Amino acid sequence: MNxxxxxxxxxxxxxxxxxLSLNWQLKESIAVPICCGVLVAVxxxxxxxxxxxxxxxxxxxxxxxxxxxxxxxxxxIYFDNLNPLGxxxxxxxxxxxxxxxxxxxxxxxxxxLVNPPRAASWFVLLFLWTMLSAFWAMDPKVSLERLPSxxxxxxxxxxxxxxxxxxxxxxxxxxLIVLGGCIASAVSMYQYAHGINVSDRASxxxxxxxxxxxxxxxxxxxxxxxxxxxVLSNRGITRALSVVAAMLLLACLILTMSRGGFVAxxxxxxxxxxxxxxxxxxxxxxxxxxVAILFAPALLMTRxxxxxxxxxxxxxxxxxxxxxxxxxxxxxxxxxxxFPLAFEKYAGHQVVFRRxxxxxxxxxxxxxxxxxxxxxFLLLGALRIQMKQVAGALREGGARAAALxxxxxxxxxxxxxxxxxxxxxxxKVFWFVWIxxxxxxxxxxxxQNCEGQTSPT
Numbered sequence: 332m333n334x335x336x337x338x339x340x341x342x343x344x345x346x347x348x349x350x351l352s353l354n355w356q357l358k359e360s361i362a363v364p365i366c367c368g369v370l371v372a373v374x375x376x377x378x379x380x381x382x383x384x385x386x387x388x389x390x391x392x393x394x395x396x397x398x399x400x401x402x403x404x405x406x407x408i409y410f411d412n413l414n415p416l417g418x419x420x421x422x423x424x425x426x427x428x429x430x431x432x433x434x435x436x437x438x439x440x441x442x443x444l445v446n447p448p449r450a451a452s453w454f455v456l457l458f459l460w461t462m463l464s465a466f467w468a469m470d471p472k473v474s475l476e477r478l479p480s481x482x483x484x485x486x487x488x489x490x491x492x493x494x495x496x497x498x499x500x501x502x503x504x505x506x507l508i509v510l511g512g513c514i515a516s517a518v519s520m521y522q523y524a525h526g527i528n529v530s531d532r533a534s535x536x537x538x539x540x541x542x543x544x545x546x547x548x549x550x551x552x553x554x555x556x557x558x559x560x561x562v563l564s565n566r567g568i569t570r571a572l573s574v575v576a577a578m579l580l581l582a583c584l585i586l587t588m589s590r591g592g593f594v595a596x597x598x599x600x601x602x603x604x605x606x607x608x609x610x611x612x613x614x615x616x617x618x619x620x621x622v623a624i625l626f627a628p629a630l631l632m633t634r635x636x637x638x639x640x641x642x643x644x645x646x647x648x649x650x651x652x653x654x655x656x657x658x659x660x661x662x663x664x665x666x667x668x669x670f671p672l673a674f675e676k677y678a679g680h681q682v683v684f685r686r687x688x689x690x691x692x693x694x695x696x697x698x699x700x701x702x703x704x705x706x707x708f709l710l711l712g713a714l715r716i717q718m719k720q721v722a723g724a725l726r727e728g729g730a731r732a733a734a735l736x737x738x739x740x741x742x743x744x745x746x747x748x749x750x751x752x753x754x755x756x757x758x759k760v761f762w763f764v765w766i767x768x769x770x771x772x773x774x775x776x777x778x779q780n781c782e783g784q785t786s787p788t
Contacts, residue, residue, distance in 0.1 A: 396437035397500045400430040401491075402507035408760045409515035409550050410535065410542070424480045427759065431487040438494040447493045448720060448769045453713035457702075458485035460709060461667050464702050468666020469673060477668045481757060488762050492769040501774055504767075505557050505738075512554030513576050516583035519547060523586055531630050533586035548584050548592030549749045550760050553742040553767065555580040556599055560738035563603075563612055564730075581620060585627050588634050591752040596620070599745035606725070606737045646692050646752060648681035653696045655680045664703035673700065694756035710756075714747065717768055724775045732775050739764070739771045 391399045407426040438444050462481060465474035496504075515535060523533045532544040558580060561573035584592055600620075603613055655677040656665060665673040670691050691697040699707040721740045725732055746755075746764050755761045 392433055395503075396433050397494075397496060398503045398507065400433040400437070401504040402511075404430050404487075404759065404763055405504070405508040405511040406514070408758075408763055409511055409547070410537070424483055427480070427483040427487045431483065431490050434487075434490045434494060438490065443495040444493060445495045445773065447489065448717065448772065450713045450717035450720065450765075451489060451492050451769065453709050453716060454765070455485065455489055457698075457706060457709040457713060458482075458488075460706055461702050464664055464666045464706070467663055469669045471666070473669055473672070474667040477757075481667070484757065484759065484762060488766060491766045492773075495777070496770050496774060498774060498778065501735075501770060504770075508767075509554045509557055509561075509573075509576050509580075512551060512580050515547070515550065516579045519583050520579075520586065531628070532588045533583060544587040545589045545591060545749075545753055546755065546758075546760070548587040548589035549595070549746060549753055549755060551580050551584040551587075551592070552595055552599060552745040552749065553739075553760075553764055555584065555596075556738045556742035556745065559603060559613070559616055559741075560734060562616070563607060563610060564734040577616065578619065581623060585620075585623050588628075588630060589749075590634060591749045595745040595749035598748045599741045602741035602744050603737065606733060606740070648683055649674070649689050649692055650696060651682065652677050652680050652689075653691055653693070653700050656700045657696075660703070661699060662703050664699070664701045664706060667701055670697060670700050690754045692752055692754055694750040694753070694761070697754065697756050717765060717772075718743065720772050721768060724772050724779075728775055728779060731778070735775050736771050739768045743768050 403426060407430075458481065462478055465471050465478060468474040519533045519535050522528065522536055527536050528534055529536070529541055529544055534544045534547055535542040555577060558573045558577040562570055562577060565573065584596065600613075600617060607613060652674050653670070656670070656673040659677075660673065671689060674689050691700060695707065695710070698710045718740070721736055721743075725736055725740070728736070743764055746761060750756070750761065
């Protein structure tokens with residue numbers, strides 16, 4: 332018997348602690364995957380899909396917490412209306428809570444905590460002021476019901492922009508955003524091809540839950556902007572896959588027939604032209620868009636032609652009533668989510684009367700009407716500061732900075748444009764864009780500092 336065999340036999344005989352520990356660790360390492368496999372099999376057998384999802388998520392949370400949390404958000408924003416849970420606790424609330432908790436643990440455990448951007452202070456003040464508006468709201472009960480989801484969204488934003496993220500992690504997050512957009516586009520286009528739509532416009536229909544086509548269009552802006560950036564900054568298979576993804580996302584956006592989405596797409600493209608110049612690849616994307624529009628259903632051109640005659644589908648009258656609300660409640664506002672109640676009170680000011688209770692369809696009007704001049708000041712101030720930081724980082728950086736920042740900047744301008752005709756102020760799609768902008772700026776600053784420290788003096 333060799334020395335190793337003698338030592339093992341002696342250890343087994345006399346109960347050597349190191350050997351016992353080694354044997355226990357070996358048994359433990361084998362037991363963990365076996366137990367997980369058994370639990371997964373049980374979950375499939377009893378068709379407990381929530382249990383199965385949790386079991387599959389555990390290793391991802393442990394191995395890649397940042398990518399998991401942002402990937403979960405990237406998928407969730409396309410299905411924000413889905414609520415299979417019933418009651419007041421929505422799936423959207425749970426996604427924000429879980430993602431925020433994972434990011435918080437990853438930030439603290441990995442020593443990733445950094446100072447949030449200056450714009451974050453303004454955004455957080457906007458959240459707090461909006462929550463305070465419940466105290467003077469026309470109907471405080473309506474505001475109080477919304478406070479938990481608003482608090483979760485605000486906490487998620489603050490945690491996400493206060494963490495350090497690596498270049499590799501950021502790249503994976505952008506890929507997951509594009510993947511989520513492609514999945515949503517494929518689902519929507521499949522349903523559209525089989526006659527499942529909303530008034531002949533592409534949407535996502537899950538049972539009795541329907542995504543507004545305009546909301547679907549705004550969710551396409553960030554992944555589409557990222558894919559355009561990948562087309563411009565890569566070669567080979569990456570560029571080819573990016574072109575395919577861009578075509579899928581663009582087709583879905585066109586089939587939503589969202590006029591606000593088209594204007595936002597134009598602004599997004601203008602930002603790219605301003606930053607990149609008249610690159611032939613960018614002009615090819617523009618040409619592809621024009622060709623796709625020419626082959627789009629006739630309803631698209633009908634909607635374009637009716638933009639003014641329909642008074643922007645009634646938005647002009649909504650805004651007229653909104654201005655009347657501001658005239659009477661502009662100082663402090665009518666309170667969070669109380670615009671429909673105020674609209675009912677002043678509905679008679681519509682030129683073309685439609686109905687008594689409507690949402691504002693403009694986040695700037697909504698901020699002013701619901702939270703007063705302070706709320707609008709905080710919102711505009713935060714947007715201005717954030718975009719100035721992007722512009723400053725682009726001036727100081729080179730080609731890498733442009734590849735990193737321009738997709739987020741273009742998407743942000745597109746979302747701000749679309750938000751003039753949409754009701755997305757307290758939706759994850761709006762705040763996810765600003766999270767990505769803040770992360771991109773912080774990452775670029777850190778890379779610049781690293782290059783400055785390693786460059787020869």
